[in-house]
Amino acid sequence: MEKIRLIEVKEEILGDNRELADGLRKRLKGNGVFMMNLMSSPGSGKTSLVLRTIRALKNELKIGVIEGDIDSVVDAETVAKEGVPAVQLRTGGFCHLDATMIGKALDVMDLAALDFIIIENVGNLVCPAEFDTGAHLNAMILSVPEGDDKPLKYPLMFSLCNILLINKIDYLKYASDFNTDLVKERVRALNPGITIIEVSCKTGEGIDRWADWLKQRIREGRK
Amino acid sequence: MEKIRLIEVKEEILGDNRELADGLRKRLKGNGVFMMNLMSSPGSGKTSLVLRTIRALKNELKIGVIEGDIDSVVDAETVAKEGVPAVQLRTGGFCHLDATMIGKALDVMDLAALDFIIIENVGNLVCPAEFDTGAHLNAMILSVPEGDDKPLKYPLMFSLCNILLINKIDYLKYASDFNTDLVKERVRALNPGITIIEVSCKTGEGIDRWADWLKQRIREGRK
Numbered sequence: 001m002e003k004i005r006l007i008e009v010k011e012e013i014l015g016d017n018r019e020l021a022d023g024l025r026k027r028l029k030g031n032g033v034f035m036m037n038l039m040s041s042p043g044s045g046k047t048s049l050v051l052r053t054i055r056a057l058k059n060e061l062k063i064g065v066i067e068g069d070i071d072s073v074v075d076a077e078t079v080a081k082e083g084v085p086a087v088q089l090r091t092g093g094f095c096h097l098d099a100t101m102i103g104k105a106l107d108v109m110d111l112a113a114l115d116f117i118i119i120e121n122v123g124n125l126v127c128p129a130e131f132d133t134g135a136h137l138n139a140m141i142l143s144v145p146e147g148d149d150k151p152l153k154y155p156l157m158f159s160l161c162n163i164l165l166i167n168k169i170d171y172l173k174y175a176s177d178f179n180t181d182l183v184k185e186r187v188r189a190l191n192p193g194i195t196i197i198e199v200s201c202k203t204g205e206g207i208d209r210w211a212d213w214l215k216q217r218i219r220e221g222r223k
Numbered sequence: 224m225e226k227i228r229l230i231e232v233k234e235e236i237l238g239d240n241r242e243l244a245d246g247l248r249k250r251l252k253g254n255g256v257f258m259m260n261l262m263s264s265p266g267s268g269k270t271s272l273v274l275r276t277i278r279a280l281k282n283e284l285k286i287g288v289i290e291g292d293i294d295s296v297v298d299a300e301t302v303a304k305e306g307v308p309a310v311q312l313r314t315g316g317f318c319h320l321d322a323t324m325i326g327k328a329l330d331v332m333d334l335a336a337l338d339f340i341i342i343e344n345v346g347n348l349v350c351p352a353e354f355d356t357g358a359h360l361n362a363m364i365l366s367v368p369e370g371d372d373k374p375l376k377y378p379l380m381f382s383l384c385n386i387l388l389i390n391k392i393d394y395l396k397y398a399s400d401f402n403t404d405l406v407k408e409r410v411r412a413l414n415p416g417i418t419i420i421e422v423s424c425k426t427g428e429g430i431d432r433w434a435d436w437l438k439q440r441i442r443e444g445r446k
Contacts, residue, residue: 002303002306002307002308002309003303003308004296004299004300004303004309004310004311005308005309005310005311005328005331005332006296006299006310006311006313007310007311007312007313007324007327007328007331041264041265041266041346042264042348042369042373042376042377043264043368043369043370043373069376070349070376070377070379073227073229074372074375074376076227076229077227080225080226080227083225084225085225085226085228086225086227086228087227087228087229087230088227088228088229088230089230090229090230093349093353093379095318095319095347095349095350096318101230104230105228105230108228108230109228122349123264123348123349123376124318124347124348124349124350125265125346125347126293126316126317126318126345126346126347126350127318127347127349127350130316143368145266145366145368145369145391145394146265146266146368147266149297150265150266152297153265153292153293153297153346154265154293155293156293156316168368171368171397174394174397
């Protein structure tokens with residue numbers, strides 16, 4: 001085996017983002033609004049989950065959505081068709097949303113008319129993990145076809161989320177490289193308090209359990 | 224349908240990266256080394272493709288690998304087991320590799336002893352597309368389970384690559400949301416000159432065609 005040369009490339013430029021995010025959390029709380037930040041790789045099913053969540057909650061809660069995307073407005077259009085107000089943050093190249101950008105979105109939303117805001121972050125397991133958006137809850141999706149090694153490779157993302165949704169479980173019977181028990185073990189080693197729910201946004205399996213969990217968190221958070 | 228509010232968030236801070244990258248290309252060329260930058264989402268099969276490529280080329284070419292990763296050295300270890308020298312760039316949070324980082328890796332490599340360097344970029348369809356690494360060739364992987372809408376959502380990545388490998392074609396029979404012809408049409412609308420090859424790193428299908436294409440590019444590039 002050849003020797004590996006390891007080079008550490010460090011970054012210390014997160015600045016005042018955390019402080020700004022704390023300010024947003026207080027501002028939302030003052031308006032009785034609970035905000036969730038949803039993160040995943042591209043193609044894991046964020047938009048499908050947002051739609052499933054809207055349909056499960058919209059009779060009880062007034063929902064708004066902030067969509068982060070590099071270049072398209074496809075997701076915001078999909079959400080707006082559900083009758084939910086949507087703000088599209090077109091990042092023009094940024095690979096994540098930060099508290100400054102979310103603040104700009106909140107400025108154009110009618111917070112007094114909302115109970116719950118969903119942020120659909122940019123599809124990426126890296127940068128979004130580093131920038132606090134000001135949300136009260138961090139949720140992430142890992143889909144079965146991505147493989148079960150992702151907690152080893154993206155530990156920060158798995159460490160900071162309150163809940164992990166394992167999506168596309170309808171693929172489990174075809175996926176030789178996804179051991180659900182191993183994923184749970186790897187995730188809990190990073191984050192012992194995390195809730196893990198298995199879902200399929202395609203078939204609807206597990207969505208009720210997710211919606212019940214989320215409604216309870218929103219109720220507690222808005223108190 | 225609700226109205227969508229669109230907010231543009233622009234960034235103009237790529238700095239001197241391109242200039243640095245041009246310098247690296249010249250330095251490599253002076254040493255007769257051809258460098259490829261491989262990009263994709265997390266879980267699309269970059270490391271599997273690197274291993275397949277090493278096995279196909281190592282009898283003819285002296286190969287080195289630069290592995291970009293947020294936090295682990297798993298991929299560099301896997302590569303080093305193939306008897307190929309590997310440099311691990313642990314980015315400590317950065318979601319991409321840039322020309323400065325690649326320059327640091329080249330500094331610890333014996334360029335005179337190499338013909339071909341593979342950069343395995345950080346798993347991400349966003350930031351890596353923006354930062355020129357100094358490579359002579361940009362390659363990307365899109366895997367079937369990610370869905371066929373990715374060219375619409377990550378146009379920059381698809382626009383700047385010389386070749387697209389459609390991986391995990393063994394999943395095609397299960398994937399209702401992946402139309403290969405539609406992907407090719409969407410990609411060619413962004414990038415008419417791109418080469419597209421379908422492969423399965425699991426079964427080996429298409430790898431010969433990829434290796435032949437790559438060897439020709441390396442031969443031409445090292446002249």
